[in-house]
Amino acid sequence: MAKQKWTATDVPAQDGRTAIVTGANTGIGFEAAKVLAARGATVVLGVRDLAKGEAACHRIKADHPGADVRVQRLDLSSLDSVRKAADELRASHSQIDLLINNAGVMYTPKQTTSDGFELQFGTNHLGHFAFTGLLLDMLLPVPDSRVVTVSSAGHRIKARINFDDLQWERSYDRVAAYGQSKLANLLFTYQLQHRLSGNGKTIATAAHPGLSRTELTRHVPTMMHLPYKLLIEPFFSQDSHNGSLPTLRAATDPHALGGQYYGPSGIGEGKGAPTLVKSSAQSHDTELQRHLWTVSEELTGVKFPV
DSSP: OOOSSOOGGGSOOOTTOEEEEETTTSHHHHHHHHHHHHTTOEEEEEESOHHHHHHHHHHHHHHSTTOOEEEEEOOTTOHHHHHHHHHHHHHHOSOOSEEEEOOOOOSOOSOBOTTSOBHHIIIIIIIHHHHHHHHGGGTTTSTTEEEEEEOOGGGGSSOOOOGGGTTOOSOOOHHHHHHHHHHHHHHHHHHHHHHHTTTSSEEEEEEOOOSBOSGGGGGOOHHHHHHIIIIIHHHHOBOHHHHHHHHHHHHHOTTOOTTOEEEEOSGGGSSSSEEEOOOOGGGGOHHHHHHHHHHHHHHHOOOOOO
């Protein structure tokens, strides 16, 4: 039976396993990478800024001498960077056990990626979609390999997949754009799990960190900033270590099943021990999942081996 009060001490030994964590130089990605390295995994920090990645690597090794931690440049807002990173990882590793799609941007002013995609959708969804597709065949033969994608409670807020204007060229609402990208993370996870269902070795899971105190909140809209700092953050949020636990549980809990979604157990899923949580009805719409998958393949040029 799955344990309820799950903590980092419940992460099983990861010796001999290779984990790639995107956005791992800070926040919940860094905390997840640190725990996995402490438990014996070879951990690759997928980061946009190599200097920050190297600093994060040194911090982990300082706490855990002997840990096998490496840095890989990865800019999810550039498909060229995604392809180059995937090629380099394929050349340097024989297999991948865990791919944790954690990196993301939130509530950014209107910007586009180098490929012309709206920044939040392009980074949070399309970049990870392409990265996963380019590496998935390195996970498929590996027993208990997993793709974990970090979504958000924001997948419920103003969230819809606006196929008529995916890149927000007509108008821009940064909260709705974030909601679209986080809904896309879940639609991707559930459709990937459907396609993996006959594989028997690899599963796709998802997680969300609740209200975690990380750099991600730096673009909170002005009208929300003061209430967030004075009320929400002190009473309803948690630190980045605890925010990383749903991701770690989705990645390592032996009881986890494909298609499951983990988040905090507290009121409103803002904080608390990680547990199974539910996502919106919209995220389980199989027609929507398939449509988004097809569009994502067209936009990225990446076809999956499942």
